Amino acid sequence: MKTLLKYAAALLAVAMALAPIYWLVTISLKREIDQFASPPLWLGFTPTFRHYAGIFVHDAFGRYFLNSVIVSTGSTMIAIGLGLPAAYGLVRFRWPRDWARGISFWILSNRMLPPIVTIVPLFLMLRQVRLLNSLIGLILADTGLNLPFVIWMMRGFIEDLPREIEEAALLDGESRMGVLLRIVLPLVRPGLAATAVFCLIVAWNEFLFALILSQTQTAMTVPVGIAGHVTQYEIQWGAMSAAGVVAMLPVLIFAAAAQRYFVRGLSLGAIKG
Amino acid sequence: MSAWQMTAVREMRKTRRIPPGLIWVAPALLVLATLSIYPLLYLIKVSLTDIHGFTIAHYARLFHDRSFGVAVGQTLLYASVALTLEFLLGLALALLVDSLARGRALIRVGILAPMLLPPVVAAVIWRLIYNPEFGVLNGMLRQLGFNTANLTWTSGRLTAMLSVILVDVWEWTPFFFLLLGAGLQAIPAEPIEAARVDGAGYWRTLMDVIMPLLKPTILLALLLRSMDLLRIFDQIFILTQGGPGSATETISLYIYRTAFRFSNFGYAAAMSFIALMITMLAARGLMRVMKLR
Numbered sequence: 314m315k316t317l318l319k320y321a322a323a324l325l326a327v328a329m330a331l332a333p334i335y336w337l338v339t340i341s342l343k344r345e346i347d348q349f350a351s352p353p354l355w356l357g358f359t360p361t362f363r364h365y366a367g368i369f370v371h372d373a374f375g376r377y378f379l380n381s382v383i384v385s386t387g388s389t390m391i392a393i394g395l396g397l398p399a400a401y402g403l404v405r406f407r408w409p410r411d412w413a414r415g416i417s418f419w420i421l422s423n424r425m426l427p428p429i430v431t432i433v434p435l436f437l438m439l440r441q442v443r444l445l446n447s448l449i450g451l452i453l454a455d456t457g458l459n460l461p462f463v464i465w466m467m468r469g470f471i472e473d474l475p476r477e478i479e480e481a482a483l484l485d486g487e488s489r490m491g492v493l494l495r496i497v498l499p500l501v502r503p504g505l506a507a508t509a510v511f512c513l514i515v516a517w518n519e520f521l522f523a524l525i526l527s528q529t530q531t532a533m534t535v536p537v538g539i540a541g542h543v544t545q546y547e548i549q550w551g552a553m554s555a556a557g558v559v560a561m562l563p564v565l566i567f568a569a570a571a572q573r574y575f576v577r578g579l580s581l582g583a584i585k586g
Numbered sequence: 587m588s589a590w591q592m593t594a595v596r597e598m599r600k601t602r603r604i605p606p607g608l609i610w611v612a613p614a615l616l617v618l619a620t621l622s623i624y625p626l627l628y629l630i631k632v633s634l635t636d637i638h639g640f641t642i643a644h645y646a647r648l649f650h651d652r653s654f655g656v657a658v659g660q661t662l663l664y665a666s667v668a669l670t671l672e673f674l675l676g677l678a679l680a681l682l683v684d685s686l687a688r689g690r691a692l693i694r695v696g697i698l699a700p701m702l703l704p705p706v707v708a709a710v711i712w713r714l715i716y717n718p719e720f721g722v723l724n725g726m727l728r729q730l731g732f733n734t735a736n737l738t739w740t741s742g743r744l745t746a747m748l749s750v751i752l753v754d755v756w757e758w759t760p761f762f763f764l765l766l767g768a769g770l771q772a773i774p775a776e777p778i779e780a781a782r783v784d785g786a787g788y789w790r791t792l793m794d795v796i797m798p799l800l801k802p803t804i805l806l807a808l809l810l811r812s813m814d815l816l817r818i819f820d821q822i823f824i825l826t827q828g829g830p831g832s833a834t835e836t837i838s839l840y841i842y843r844t845a846f847r848f849s850n851f852g853y854a855a856a857m858s859f860i861a862l863m864i865t866m867l868a869a870r871g872l873m874r875v876m877k878l879r
Contacts (some may be wrong), residue, residue: 319682320689326679327696333756334699336722337711395614403609409605416611418873423622425869427817429838430858433845434625434632457621460614489610518704520820521838525846536706536820543710543824549715554714557707568702575698576768579761583806583876584768 333562341365341554348550361399364551365559373530374556377538383448384523384534385516388455389509395456396463397505401493403464404471405479417468424461424581428521431457436525446529454522459512462581466511469582471497507574510567517564535560587812618808626862633855644856648769654857656832657840658864664747665815665834670756675755676762681792683763684770701760709824712753716825717741746833750825754818762807769803770796802875809872816865837861 340348342360350358368374399420403413435454436445444450474497481494498505523534533541539560542553568575576584591782633644648654683693700708716739724734736742739749773796781791797804819838822828828835828843835843841861845854 316687319686323679323683323686323689323693326682327693329756330697330700330760332713333715334703337714340714349720349724352729353688353722378650391617395617399611399614402607406605406607406610412605416615418877420614420618421617421873421876422869423811425865425872426622426626427813427838427861429642429817429819429841430629430862430865431625431849433841433852433854433858434628435621436845437632438625438628453621453820456617460618462636464614502747503810515700518706520704520706520823524823525842536704539706543713548713550714553710557710560772561707561775562702564702564704565699568698572695576764580765580806580810581876584765584803 337554337557340550341552341558345551352367359362364555366400368552368556368559372538372542372556374535374538374554376530377533378559380448380527380532381517381534381536384451384455384532385513387448387452388516389512391452391456392459392463392512393505393509396460397467397498398462398493401466401497404468405476417465420461420464421581423457424465428458432521432525435522439526446527446532448532450526451523452534453536454526455516455519458515458519458522462515463508463512465582466508467501467505469577469585470501470508473585474500479545504574507571510571511574511578515563515569516559517560555586614841627656629855629858632851633859636852641660641852644853647853648856648860651839653767653832653835657837660747660834661674661816661818661836661838662816664751664754664834665812668751668758669808669812670813671751671755672759673762673804674812675759675805676807677766679759680764680767680770683765694764697763698760700757701764703757705757705820706824708757709753709821712749712756712821713825740834741830743830744831746826746830750822750834753821753825754815757821758811758814761811765807765810766800769800773801802878804823806872806875809868809875813865816868817861822829837864 336355339355339358341364342362343354343358344361344363347354347358403417406413432454439445439450439453444453478500479492479496482491482496487495518536519534520536522541523537524540527533527537534555539553539556540547542556571578595600620733634640634642636643679697681688683697686693703711715721718724718734718738718741721739724737728733738745740746742749751868777795777799778791786794817838819842820835822834823837823842824837826834828839837857838861841854841857842849844857
């Protein structure tokens, strides 16, 4: 009896978590008349894909989607490219006194800057160098979010490796770069992949920077495109919900791939769960 | 001397005083400095200048600006209420799921989903739900026989704040659920067994054995989450734009409005500096906790 109650409570929690998401999906598939039906229609409506066709044909949503892909992969690749060697350098080299720790925590403090604080100066700086409304500007801004994260995550993953293999390779005359690429990299690959997935999600979901740094279609990302639908005087439910589904699908798919490392990622590497 | 130390010594000798690892870290540091130190210095400069040159007027204005005080107060209200609810719910859920024999993995995946959505999408979902006329929430309440004429959720002056907080709770309770769940799994079974053997009931075991062991994880989760709560922007921007009136305006939204609607960058910069100081309190606590690990 007690076990049954527990399962009921757990299932209720799952239902509360998923029902709103399910509702979004149904709205995106309903004709207008079903969207506003009273009482609400949870099942048993005739699905239509009109709203999906609509956002790609009328609203340049394909363009936003492409921009989002470019910005998130671009900033992720830069963050990994700079962050992996930095993490290796911090973990595997001998540093005078407390340097490695001091540098690491300074890097972490960057992650803690509220975006609203950096966005005002970033906006003014990028305006000066004429990088507003450009994908490059957005990639740079998102790199600032992801780089500290990559360094912290990879520091933890490299620390977890046994040193002996690397030592042996160094003795055999392998260069440091060779050790990183041929020995460390294959061993940390799962962790690196998970870290990359987290970066992709952060950049994909990022809203404030994109809202301010891309005000024309050339660099607008998916979340900003969706916001455009919302803040208009009349809300187009079909378009808005279809766009929402399109925006969330890649995240859910990616997240499934990195599930094992959620706790580690969310705690900035502090919990190795 | 191990091979490792020999290499290290060789590298130290080669470069004398510059630590050899610096070359590996320098590119990342340079990029971060460009994206954080320089902007911060720039921010301070902007906050201390107007068209005539140096001024402290922007900071002086903070003290008379009621809207700023309201935004700070509402941010703290939003953050503390959401943090408390998310923590308690997340802890309860973590304890519940931890005690189940089967199906834990599946339940976990189900509960996690809201946290992964782009915040903008989460907010869009709740706009569909909260809509007074066509939303599913009032629709269901009407089905149950309630009169929903006055239930305006995000567009009501009194209910708006509560409504946006509930969205945050829906979205981020999974965060505590996940982190505290991992913390629970890391607790060794022996002390709990020992308490049981000594005749301690569930509550006694929870309060005297489990909670103290879970404390470091709880502290970490609370600090991480509070930093994000203090900067809340996306969901409120989509749900209410800070309204009705300024009923849900937070620091981030007020800075946004000042800078990018009214183009008053100097004043926005001064407010940003204060916002930075507020978050730094949480950040310093967090750093201390992470250093202990």
